[in-house]
Amino acid sequence: MTAAAAPPLLEAHRLSFHRQDEPVFAPLDFRLHAGELALVEGDNGSGKTTLLRLLAGLLHVSEGRLLWRGAPWQREACAGEILFLGHQLGQKLELSPRENLAFAAGLHGRRDGITLDGVLDEAGLAGYGDEPVRRLSAGQKKRAALARLLLQPAALWLLDEPYANLDRHGIALVNRLLERHVAGGGAVLVSSHGAVGFHGGEPQRIRMHA
């Protein structure tokens, strides 16, 4: 098996982050291979968002080691391979979903054979593509942000509460995207209180303790 020989996409040894010399979460150990999904579980304030921001490279590792494809984590090494979707959606309210996506494509690149119309359709925003994001509902804003998952090429998705604000169809959309990404050899780290209806095998669980 070549997959077993390949180093994990992401590997953490005794990883922790300190805010003002106080650890935000207890040291974590986990490995995430390509084609795997991991759930980050924990109560409010247990550091789920902090962990995802840390893995995205927005925060600096305080203790422990973080490896990317077997080598110590470096910004240059994983530039463009990580897609982080946080609570702040990164959508400009004055722009339409289409304009926001076009900007994201200009910044991060786009997958081959993907059109903005196709992405908007699949995200359930057909007919709202040219409406300013300000006028969309909270769920539609979330869908506009999730549309980036369809657009951008990335090996690892870091999704912070991807189900928040979504209706039943939206949740089904997220599950569909997750399954497709994992089936295509991508890896996902999802933080969520809600149940994840993932049908691609039992996901790994990363338990957070404050």
Place this chain on the structure above:
Amino acid sequence: MSGASLPQACAAMLRRDLTLAWRRRGDLAMPVLYAVIVAVLFPFALGPDLALLQRIAAGVVLVTVLLAMLLALDAMFASDIEDGSLEQLVLSPQPLAPMLGMKILAHWLATALPLIVVSPLLAGMLHLPAAAMPALLLALLLATPLLSLLGAVLVALTVGTRRSGMLLALMLLPLCVPVVIFAAGAVAAAQQGLPWLAPVAWLAAALILAVVLAPLACAAALRIALDS
């Protein structure tokens, strides 16, 4: 998969920020109106003495434009931090400094350029001799981007602090002193019929330095601001 090249990303950044500026164009008019009102106050306060107004015209226009720019500077990264766009920018495969350079350029085009366009009107109201007008415009064309770049570094440093607007003014105004001295010196020399290229050349040299260094400093400051 097709990655985005740097020129493409820069173009996308510039286009997005200019589109945003256009959608918020009500905000853009405010610094211009502010500058006009402040400039109009001077003749009321000092009296309609032609010689006096001629002498202070260039200085008044320069300081007015500077203060008007300060009003708009605060907003340079504020909305990007609020809505998470800055995180996405930092996480993109593009080098951060040139992207921030594009943001600063868009900000300058949207706020300083309208001020430069109305500045002949302000100078005319204060009876600045027509002979000194080219020197004033050239000085403004070099001084305003310099202020945008210096201001951007300070905005990046004060991001996340409370009352950052006031702090920003206190930090930026001392840095403006040399810029104002050289810009006013050029216009004063032109008014007296003396050669005025030397102070303008100094401004240009400082601008070139700032174009190279300010985006790098900005990028470092914003990474630190996000890392908490």
